[in-house]
Amino acid sequence: MAVTETVKQVKNVLEAEGLVKRFGSKTAIDGIDLRIREGDFTGLLGPNGAGKTTTIKALTGLVKPTEGKVHYYGNDFLRHPMEAKRFIGVVPQQSNVDRDLTAYENLYLHSILHAIPRPLRRGKIEESLEFAGLQDYRDRQVKTFSGGMKRRLVLVRALLHEPKILFLDEPTVGLDPQIRKNIWELILKINQQKGMAILLTTHYIEEAEKLCRSAYIIDKGKIIVEGSPDDLKKDMGGYVLEVFLEDRVEEEFFSSKDDALARLKECGHACKIRQVTLEDVFIKLTGKRINV
Amino acid sequence: MFNGFQGVLYRELNVFRKRAKKQILASSLSPLLFLIAFGWGFGDRVAVDGLPYITFLIPGLIAMSSLNQSYGIALELNITRFYFHVFDEFLIAPISHVEIVLGEAAYGMFKGLLSTALIFAYSIIFSVKLVIGPMFFLAILTHTFLFATLGITIAMLVRDHGDQATVNTFVITPMIFLSGTFFPVDKLPAVFKWLVYALPLTHSTKVIRATLTGGDVNMLYLLLMTGFAAAFFLTALWAIRRVEG
Ligand SMILES: Nc1ncnc2c1ncn2[C@@H]1O[C@H](COP(=O)(O)OP(=O)(O)O)[C@@H](O)[C@H]1O
Ligand SMILES: [Mg+2]
16 A cells, blocks of 8 residues: 655744834844744743733734834735734733623624634634633623633634634733643643644743743843753753852752762762753843743 | 624624613713703793704704714723723734724714714703704714714823823813804804814814704815814824834
8 A cells, every 4th residue: 555655844834033123212122033833832931021022012913013024924924914814813911801791702703803704603612612611601791700711711712713823922920820730731732732833922931841842032132042941951951959058059050960969979068959940041141030 | 804893893882782771871961961951041031043042052962972972982992902902802803904993983973873862862852843864964973983083093192091081171171162062153252263163073063053953054064074084084093003103
């Protein structure tokens, strides 16, 4: 039997080049380059004020970049935004659901705005509500929802028109740890089941490490390093020995646990071994912590 | 094709539906107070421009009340924009700014027409006879469109709630009182008259009053209203584009 092997070519969904946004004299982002391919799960990790939200806004048409180019599937987004807007889904930093509308009405509004054919609307909306676990709250006004419920609603709303790329701006900020896990599961499910490319911004190290297969680290409006979280950490060595000196903690990096253990034995101070995190990567490059 | 227009209108009307009772009740009170105070208070003793004062007043109230309602979408837009960021849903969607402006304007016109219907009901109670013909509809549609698009423009230009209140206090409220809603502007000193004729409400009120009381409609005024409507439509478009700065 002949086996036809299809070499699937992974296409670039999004390419951004030299994105700059200035608000008056304030430069919010300063030459951002990004590339996202189909099915990617990419993180944009950086401290508050680094320019994450501005980047997302510039990529989704909420803010006009001062300089730079944005292409979706090779098409110029800044010149012809309508085309690309059809396959962009956005979950903004604030859950911008309509408080006065019910969950169903919120989704119905989205289905009109995105020109989903009328006969398909109802079925898609019911499916979305189920995916978000909100089917029992279908006809409740959103102002009665908890923070986690609103987040889930915004998430499935952004998916309703089946985008090719989903932007998530700090999707779990302000949520309880339990609810955060719940949202993480939902996000992973979206990426895996639907094969949707995701660009997620966060200032939580753990979130970026858990979810993203590749990451851009951003500080003061510039990308300072990019790569998969594993590679970035390996480049640092993989293991850290924290040496507790009298007035400070000194960190030494090792590429294997054994090397770190050997050093620990001969070290005359109190010591602790832990794995390298993206925070270490950030500290090494900027001299400061992501979360102050 | 019109899904942007439909979507915006779907949103606004559904939100309105849930607050309709309260809103209609609230907006029905002030014209009633004016009618009691000035209509009954002055009675038939006062005649203005050859009309009993209450007949003169009712078209003015229609102009004022429908302005309040259709311009009033500015406040709602403000809240959806700054507090709940709902407006971003419109900006992210693959719809044009023209559709957003037309959808919001249609909502403002709907509210303006609702308050107009309410004052028609009052006119029956106060047994004032009005002529409601096609020219009146042309006038009230232009009037509500022009003030709705002015409202959109202002809502997109201000930076917050406070700015909005300032515009209302220093522009909208004086305009409402000076534009011939309660007294004929031709009695004003010449300097004031110039100022007042620069305000769109002056022309609206004149045309609306003429159509309702069977007077002669000055076509120049109607043309000026159309001019204002076109201008504010363009400023609204420009102001939305500016939001994306
Ligand atoms: N509309 C704006 N006007 C002026 N400055 C802004 C505006 N939006 C963002 N900034 C500034 O740009 C920088 C980046 O902001 P932002 O993109 O929100 O960062 P992040 O999302 O990473 O916290 C910050 O210093 C912020 O104060
Ligand atoms: Mg942000």
